[in-house]
Amino acid sequence: MAALYEGYTLCGLVPSQTLSNSGIRGIEAERDSDHVVVTDTTRSVTLFKVSDQKPLSSWTVKQGQTLTCSAVYNTQTKEYVAVSDSKVIRIWKEEDILLDKAFKATVSSDVWRVHSVPGVEPVVLFQRGAVRLLDSLLSAPQQPIEEVLAQEEAIRWSTNIVAESQQFVIFTTEQKGDNFLYLQRLNPNTLQRYRLEREEPGLSPLSFSASYRDKHICLLYLYPNGHVYQSLVSVRGLGTDEGAQALPMPRNLLLGLPVGEGLLDAASALVLDEAHVAVVGVPHPSAGAGKDFLCIWNTNFQTLQAGKEMAGKIYGQLWTYSNKLFIPHGKTLSVIPYECPKSSLASALGKLKQAKTEESKAPVSVPSWNNILHGEKAQPSRAVDTRKTRANRKTQSAPSLTTDQVLELIKTAPVEEVQKEVEGLLSRADIQDVQSSVGQLASTLVARSLADPAFYTPSTLAQLVHTQSLCHSVCPDLVLLALERKDYFLCQLCLQFFPDIPEAVTCACLKAFISMPDVDAEKVSLEPDSVSFMETLIAREHGQDGLQNGFSPTSFDEDCPDALVTKTRAEEKEKSSSPPEQLCPVGLHKAVLLNEVLLTAYSDTFLLPHLKDLSSQHVVLFLQYLQFLYLKYSQDASSQMHGFRSPSLTQIMDWVCLLLDAHFTVLVMTPEAKGLLLNLHSFVKSQVRLVSELGKIEGSLQELSKMKVKKDVGQYSIEVIELF
Template sequence: MAALYEGYTLCGLVPDNNAHSGIQGIEEERDSDHVVVTHGNRCVTLYKVSDQKRLSSWTVRQGQALTCPAVFNRLSNEYVSVSDHKVVRIWKEEDVLLDKAFKATVSSDVWRVHCSGGREPVVLFQRGGVRLLDALLSSPQQDIEDVLSPEETIRWSSDVVVETQQCVVFTTEQKGQHFLYLHRLKPNSVLRYRLETDQPGHAPLSFSLSYRDGHICLLYLYPSGGVYQSLVPVRGLGGEDGAPPLPLPRTLLLALPVGDGLLEAASVLVLDEAHVAVVGAPHPSAGAGKDFLCIWNTNFQTLQAGREVVGKMFGQMWTFSTQLFIPHGKTLSVIPFQCPRSSLAAAVGKLRASTVEDAPPPACVASWNNVLHGDKAPPPRVETRKSSATRRTQPATASTLDQVLQLSKTGPADQVQKGVEGLLSMADLQDLRPSLGQLASILVSRSRADPAFCCRDVLTQLLHTRCLCHSVCPDLVLLALDRRDYLVCQLCLQLFPDIPEAVTCACLKAFLSLSDVEAEDMEDTDLEPDSVSFMDTLMSRREKAGLQNGCSPESLEAEPQEETAAVPPGHVCPVGRHRAVLLNQVLQTAYSDAFILPHLKDMSSQQALLLLQYLQFLYLRCSEPPSPQTEGLRGPGLAQVLDWVCLLLDAHFTVLAMTPEARASLLHLHNFVKSQVKLASELGKMEGSLQELSRMKDKKDVGQYSIEVIELF
């Protein structure tokens, strides 16, 4: 069956009003892990989804407005948007100010810029004209034809690549009637169709487009809950060259339960040929509430997965790869999903994982005709040894599960551990996933109520199954901190994908505030081996800074006394090895800037100073050439370290600026970053020179002898 997994916040929202989320659009950038979000009418932001990080942001000046969501042109690695309906803006990621980037004013108002499939961007004008971006920019003031009638208005648009041909699809409304246009490029042609109405006065709430089996599939949702599909032929005769529009047949795919009222802010999205996602419609078993995200199987009319979404819905939804982007309330959430291949067994929830050994021989499969019409009884199914054993162990597994759950409430720790080991060895982890969460919650609650009860090994074993998360067992991290069980704490930070920022900062403060005696005792603690090896490699490197700046080992051997001189600040790790491992785990935990800053501000000045010194050490080490010993080991990257430096300075700027002990670290970081910026600037100049040379075209032969001067800048 389809599944919805635990979601997370990508960014906060500032809704324009009660009906609009403030997001114009979300577009995929270089891959599905990078998206471009157009906030309101002034800001465009680039996010890395997996890290929940904002990478870049661009804003137009006061008085200007973005009237078209930004798109990314993979052919030129440029962003394209439109301001004030007529000003086309093009910029790159390294551009800081939009006003200094390329601008071109066109002769007609633009509706949208579309760019998909790695093709050239296409500009759709408000009166229905379509132009390729390069052709438009070659003559920005060219006349744009009016395709639509005077009272006709575009309501929705998208683009699709059909085989090798780009097509722009958009819907319009005129006096309560709705039309669909298919504009094919190269050669240019326009097909016009009339959409059937659901009820008088009911306009479609949302559209979704896909291409399969030689047809463009258009899905649209009406306020009555009807989800219809229309197949638009790519090569057709639909109302071309002024002919009256032909009716576009439709098929009812799904009738959503809407209760007594009508849908107002809902959206439907095609996930694959058999599954659709619906947001803003009631859950069939949850009453009249409309704050739900559901995945439906259209082949079998079954609800596959559902999740309540807190906050007001705005009827907007986007999908890239296997992730849904949904604005609700004051949050833009990312919700991963999975849609397995559609089958009857999966639709009714009876599909189980099968292997070659489980599959019966082809000769033993009964004929459906014989079974339905009773010609003869189906032959008996030949049962393999493994399938028979699996069926025998299913009731035993259920019995063992009940025993372990009961034992975990009152039994001693050693018996609980034996019961859990036996349970994990008998059953599939996927089948046990909900039960393991229940088991962990029982053990944590018992441990908090009874300090003498210790089940560290059991909890560690459950964590290694990767079936737990913070939302299932929210007190586990706090229990580990209270009991100073740093291995469990590290595993939670490493394996839980949904740790709140408050818990992350609680772990950070606990690690930073350890006393010297506790820090020494920690060196005997068992931690994850790869992360310990990573710190061993960093801390065992030569402390001499000049060794990494071009000096050869031979030149250093001649001056052994100078090599043991005072080490520059930042080259010595300010914390012990094991405490550094735990701090590294915090630095690699996912977070949102807006949510983590308030908790970072609660840190003391001593904690902030120690963290700054450790980040300085990591920054210097990560800036050095990587060593083969660190490849494949768990450790923070340079980008993560820089992000945490920025967070720390944002949270404690005044404290760090006024603390004498922090001055040396700040000055050293400033000088180091300044040198890196200078190096990057020089590399950028070289890159520009090489690009200019590569773009130069061969000139015609001017004779047997000539002198040519090339100006790079």
């Protein structure tokens, strides 16, 4: 099922004074998947490295001049192309500092946009519909430009696509309430005009998106009433008569999105693949009338796959490059990574089996979550299955409740009746819009649980989370409710299945886990695979001595000060020659919960402020646990691959660095943390040394790959290779 992951800020915005637009004219891909060019609506072009969240270069036109189309990157010449004041084409390289000193050419007609696709020559689309290749235009900038559009016809949107080894410029126009699509093929030049079917009177498309699939150009467009249509145009057999009458364009309705009260005014729909569409500015079905959401819909099965609330005003702008969505909202341009697995009915309904999930032995349509985890070993699993089987038998004879009826029932009915009806609803195969229904059920259950301390349905909430149709944005109070009720099993499920948990909630879970007494933690029922991993890790004896993961006890002397080395050697003489067994500083179940925190996605910028709320005692304990994991991994490299829910060595080291950054001053002044800091210092040095050695190996392999292999080699030869 599609997912939206934790996003991060690329840059701040300066919206217009009327807040009608974001201040961004366009975002274009640059040299690779990690670089984009952002053009604002006034004077500046900025090159960003996305992963580093920082600008690499910026260029600005003079005061009084305005950039009238977004800058693009020409992959053939490694140059940037933009247009100022509608007629001045500017071309420059990354090392150029001043745009005014770069190449400029004034053309004879107003330019609408410059389009560029990797590997082909950029094209210029003029406001009156004419198209020119950039090089041919620059060879004679003042060449006459023909008018393709009618007098009152204006371009609304454009793009270009390479298909069947040919380049197409696609643009839509509007004339007196009618909308048209133009398909301009280059080399040979052919132009075809299509008329879009009219929607309700006075409604024009808010956004367009185009893609190439199965020898057809697929046009996707969203209307203010929430209707998303798709039209297909074959790239073969395009007409050559430019003056021909506009052909009718058939369409089919892909989605009917909820619009709430009134019509949409700032929304956009963007094609992600053949089965998924990203939508921004449309109300979330289970979150009320707010339009500040980014969602991914599955068009094959009409289901909402993922949703994320965006803070601040939505401007109806959305771009996608390299599985990342770029969305301006409020005063921020955010990058939201996403994933769209291959569409199937099982994934759309949230019933795709996960790895290492045991099949339920009871013949029921939707197995219990507890039974999946614990099988026949745990008595509660059989009890839940028995109750569920009875509910299924009852629903076969008694009339089934609709989703709306169950939602009303949740507000007043007792716990047992609520659990029975919700489980019965989820077990039915005819339930419509599973994503929306699960979100509404979870939100209603959480709302009543928060209002009524006597009401709580842990097994039902766990079952809803297990459908994988929930995320934190859909039900933001679920994790906090689980922490309030000390339902740590539900907390563990949310940390595992929710891809968008905010850093503040992650730190709240960490604080609750680390402060929980070990005696209470051992009473909690947790996911067996993660418990099995920790049991094996704690029980494992010391492996063979040697350097693993860049660290070994024998290298400890090289990293520590002389005084500590002397003390360590003295202690070793008093003790046996074999090092003592490393003890886990926390209990088994607390360690399992801490591992879930280590595995949760985060952004350093947003996580650090919340980490500072931890007490020094909890920070020292957490660092001791991270040290324990590191030592176990250094003794046996297979430790980090043993369990399904096991943190990696990189995650462990990242959290060590985060905690030291957040509490370094306090830790330096804490006496009991002195030895711990020295040990952690040695760990970091060992990792640096490991990376350095790996770099040398990489350099050696690169040199070997550059060497030319002799073709004529006898049956016996001796060859000496000198690397350095």
